Amino acid sequence: MSSTLNKVDYVKKDLPPLLKKLAYGLTAVGLVLVILAYLTDHTRSAYNNVILLMFLISIGLGSLFLVAIEYLGGAVWSTPFRRIAEFLAAILLIVPIVAIPIYFNMHELYHWLHHEAVESDPVLKGKAAYLNIKFFTIRVVAFFAVWILFYYLITNNSKKQDTTGDPELTKRNIRLSAIFIPIFAITLTFTAIDWMMSLEAHWFSTMFGVYYFAGIFLGGITSVTFLLVYLNEKGNLVKGLVPDHYYSFGVFMFGFVNFWAYIAFSQYMLIWYANLPEETIWFIHRWEGSWVAVSLAIIFIHFVIPFFVMVSQGSKMNAPKLKFMAIWILIAHYIDLYWIVMPTFSPKGAVFGWIEFGFLVLGLGLVLLVFVLKAKNNNLVPIGDPKLQRGIDFRL
Amino acid sequence: MSEKILYSYSALFDTPDKIIHAAKTVAEKGFKKFDVNTPYPVHGMDKAMKLTKSKIGWVTLVFGLTGTLTAVTMMGWMMAVDYPIVIGGKPYFGLPGFGPIMFELSVLFGAVITVVALLMFFLKLPNNSHPVHDTEYMKNVSSDKYGILIEATDPKFNKNEVEALFQELGAEKILPIYFDEEEISFKPKIFDKKFIGFLVIVAAITSLSVYGTMNKVLYMIPFSWMSEQGKSIPQETSKVFKNGSDMLPPVKGTVARGYLPYRFKGQPDKAAELLVNPLLPTEENLALGKTKFNIYCSPCHGYLADGKSRLNGNFPAPPTLHSNKVRNWTDGRIYHVIMEGQNVMPSYAHQLSEKERWAVINYIRVLQRSFNAKESDLL
Numbered sequence: 001m002s003s004t005l006n007k008v009d010y011v012k013k014d015l016p017p018l019l020k021k022l023a024y025g026l027t028a029v030g031l032v033l034v035i036l037a038y039l040t041d042h043t044r045s046a047y048n049n050v051i052l053l054m055f056l057i058s059i060g061l062g063s064l065f066l067v068a069i070e071y072l073g074g075a076v077w078s079t080p081f082r083r084i085a086e087f088l089a090a091i092l093l094i095v096p097i098v099a100i101p102i103y104f105n106m107h108e109l110y111h112w113l114h115h116e117a118v119e120s121d122p123v124l125k126g127k128a129a130y131l132n133i134k135f136f137t138i139r140v141v142a143f144f145a146v147w148i149l150f151y152y153l154i155t156n157n158s159k160k161q162d163t164t165g166d167p168e169l170t171k172r173n174i175r176l177s178a179i180f181i182p183i184f185a186i187t188l189t190f191t192a193i194d195w196m197m198s199l200e201a202h203w204f205s206t207m208f209g210v211y212y213f214a215g216i217f218l219g220g221i222t223s224v225t226f227l228l229v230y231l232n233e234k235g236n237l238v239k240g241l242v243p244d245h246y247y248s249f250g251v252f253m254f255g256f257v258n259f260w261a262y263i264a265f266s267q268y269m270l271i272w273y274a275n276l277p278e279e280t281i282w283f284i285h286r287w288e289g290s291w292v293a294v295s296l297a298i299i300f301i302h303f304v305i306p307f308f309v310m311v312s313q314g315s316k317m318n319a320p321k322l323k324f325m326a327i328w329i330l331i332a333h334y335i336d337l338y339w340i341v342m343p344t345f346s347p348k349g350a351v352f353g354w355i356e357f358g359f360l361v362l363g364l365g366l367v368l369l370v371f372v373l374k375a376k377n378n379n380l381v382p383i384g385d386p387k388l389q390r391g392i393d394f395r396l
Numbered sequence: 397m398s399e400k401i402l403y404s405y406s407a408l409f410d411t412p413d414k415i416i417h418a419a420k421t422v423a424e425k426g427f428k429k430f431d432v433n434t435p436y437p438v439h440g441m442d443k444a445m446k447l448t449k450s451k452i453g454w455v456t457l458v459f460g461l462t463g464t465l466t467a468v469t470m471m472g473w474m475m476a477v478d479y480p481i482v483i484g485g486k487p488y489f490g491l492p493g494f495g496p497i498m499f500e501l502s503v504l505f506g507a508v509i510t511v512v513a514l515l516m517f518f519l520k521l522p523n524n525s526h527p528v529h530d531t532e533y534m535k536n537v538s539s540d541k542y543g544i545l546i547e548a549t550d551p552k553f554n555k556n557e558v559e560a561l562f563q564e565l566g567a568e569k570i571l572p573i574y575f576d577e578e579e580i581s582f583k584p585k586i587f588d589k590k591f592i593g594f595l596v597i598v599a600a601i602t603s604l605s606v607y608g609t610m611n612k613v614l615y616m617i618p619f620s621w622m623s624e625q626g627k628s629i630p631q632e633t634s635k636v637f638k639n640g641s642d643m644l645p646p647v648k649g650t651v652a653r654g655y656l657p658y659r660f661k662g663q664p665d666k667a668a669e670l671l672v673n674p675l676l677p678t679e680e681n682l683a684l685g686k687t688k689f690n691i692y693c694s695p696c697h698g699y700l701a702d703g704k705s706r707l708n709g710n711f712p713a714p715p716t717l718h719s720n721k722v723r724n725w726t727d728g729r730i731y732h733v734i735m736e737g738q739n740v741m742p743s744y745a746h747q748l749s750e751k752e753r754w755a756v757i758n759y760i761r762v763l764q765r766s767f768n769a770k771e772s773d774l775l
Contacts, residue, residue, distance in 0.1 A: 244440075269492045275484060311457070313449065395440030 062220020
């Protein structure tokens with residue numbers, strides 16, 4: 001093992017201008033739309049803000065999780081692309097800012113904040129020890145802090161390695177990842193419960209945390225996959241990366257589309273079978289009016305279509321297909337979050353207008369913006385990583 | 397020993413890089429019938445050898461979907477057509493409930509049939525051992541060498557050219573591989589007697605042991621809702637008592653409730669003296685007596701107990717019960733006649749319960765009184 005820098009063929013290039021334009025453009029348009037949205041209908045906007053928040057957490061936390069499992073699993077094939085996930089994990093830095101507008105509209109969103117309602121409701125009273133604004137705030141702040149802490153610890157080590165090439169830093173990150181993953185599991189579960197499940201405070205599902213985990217993983221893997229394929233085509237990454245490298249990203253996307261379907265179905269089937277009123281109500285809300293169409297469409301958009309497109313080995317290495325499906329599944333994840341959150345706002349039927357559109361635009365814009373800003377002053381490839389050369393040489 | 401035939405030329409290499417290079421060159425030269433053997437899977441080999449993608453995935457897909465379909469039709473047939481039962485208020489055709497079974501059968505069909513197809517068609521079972529396995533070449537490539545071989549039947553094959561090519565590629569060792577005719581023929585062994593015999597024996601042992609385990613050793617009733625009841629069945633030995641029955645004959649002298657044996661068998665006088673009618677002639681008791689008399693006694697004795705029966709001489713007509721003799725009999729004496737019968741009149745002990753007997757007697761008394769009414773009764 002050499003501790004000296006790899007002799008890889010990497011020259012830092014400017015990002016493709018299209019990416020930059022998109023990053024600034026989408027963010028600007030999104031921001032304007034979102035501000036207008038808050039001025040016209042702040043309740044509806046707050047619901048959309050929850051979707052946006054969960055969407056950004058999905059991508060940010062999912063990317064950090066990808067970095068962690070690479071270290072923990074000793075993966076080599078993904079090392080040339082790890083920077084992309086590291087940059088995307090920086091979204092965790094802006095997540096608290098996105099949460100602030102929600103905080104000012106909490107009362108409209110969360111029934112369990114209504115004192116008089118809780119007093120006359122034995123179920124809510126029983127949950128009051130957990131669902132109260134003080135504890136909620138503590139949890140939210142603590143989780144954000146922990147994520148950001150691990151983001152800094154792990155990415156700083158990785159960045160330092162660019163200049164020193166010290167394998168000790170890899171070992172340190174392995175240890176950090178081992179600590180991070182259980183924390184990740186717990187925090188993501190309670191994040192899902194706090195922001196989304198508690199929208200319908202009577203309802204509960206023990207699978208909800210895992211359900212959101214499936215979404216988080218997809219959020220991370222699709223964003224990373226799209227960017228890495230795109231940037232590799234544009235020559236921004238190191239030389240010598242071939243479709244063989246894409247394969248496992250395709251596998252992950254395919255696998256977690258299935259995992260999502262598995263969890264979503266399990267959650268639905270158990271509730272359907274047990275038929276307990278306090279559990280079925282959630283699905284009944286999503287079966288009312290035009291929500292039926294959304295519920296059924298999600299099965300196809302989020303599972304059936306990606307399954308058949310991605311099932312063959314070839315399509316997991318096919319660059320255009322991968323880019324397309326990455327965006328497709330990312331949007332499917334956004335629709336999934338929309339389907340979880342919005343029925344509480346409009347129980348009679350689905351609503352989709354410029355407000356929803358604005359938040360989606362802002363979400364995509366922010367993801368790109370964070371990436372572009374991070375990529376400005378950093379190498380897009382971890383050139384000091386001792387695994388890099390082996391990663392580049394990887395073939396199926 | 398018959399003459400050996402050249403099967404292939406093989407070359408051994410030292411490093412994975414060299415074998416990849418060799419495979420690439422051989423493939424580019426247009427050879428089709430060649431293979432590479434390495435001690436472990438070498439990444440990038442498929443592409444170097446220009447292998448086309450394996451078709452086995454299609455087998456999995458087709459049979460996996462067959463499994464899904466089988467599950468839907470099976471469950472739909474059983475739950476909605478053949479034996480519809482309402483379970484938890486769900487529809488008969490409750491698709492979400494079928495989900496796990498659909499999933500399981502897809503995996504089962506897909507996986508099992510993929511393995512079977514691999515063995516049968518891709519590995520050409522039962523020709524499971526290729527003669528190359530018994531060569532020096534194979535010994536080398538399964539320990540520390542990387543080998544390539546080109547079959548002599550390849551249209552481009554030429555002994556000298558291939559040897560030169562291997563040398564050029566930097567082969568460490570070049571080995572020709574010879575087989576005798578028998579070995580090289582690769583006759584399919586499907587109809588080989590030994591193989592068929594083997595299949596039959598395996599099938600027999602498997603079926604017998606499965607049958608024995610599932611039906612004899614481990615037999616479990618799928619549902620015991622109704623077939624398993626805590627009752628004994630006639631003609632079956634039971635484990636309740638030692639003698640194989642599950643009910644013992646009653647202890648000697650045991651008497652069923654309401655069926656006390658008659659104490660005055662053959663003793664009319666004692667009965668007349670000691671038996672006392674316990675029933676009062678209440679309206680209720682008389683109504684009971686009338687019903688029972690009309691059913692059991694009137695066919696012979698007539699509705700009025702005057703001996704005008706409906707038997708039309710087919711049976712000796714009984715005497716009237718309004719005779720002084722019977723009128724003067726105690727209730728106990730009449731009771732005795734009901735219990736034991738009298739001459740041609742049979743016993744009615746089995747048709748009437750004790751209470752009913754006394755009720756009938758009360759009714760007879762009413763009839764007797766109506767035939768011999770006093771002045772005062774007419775008021």
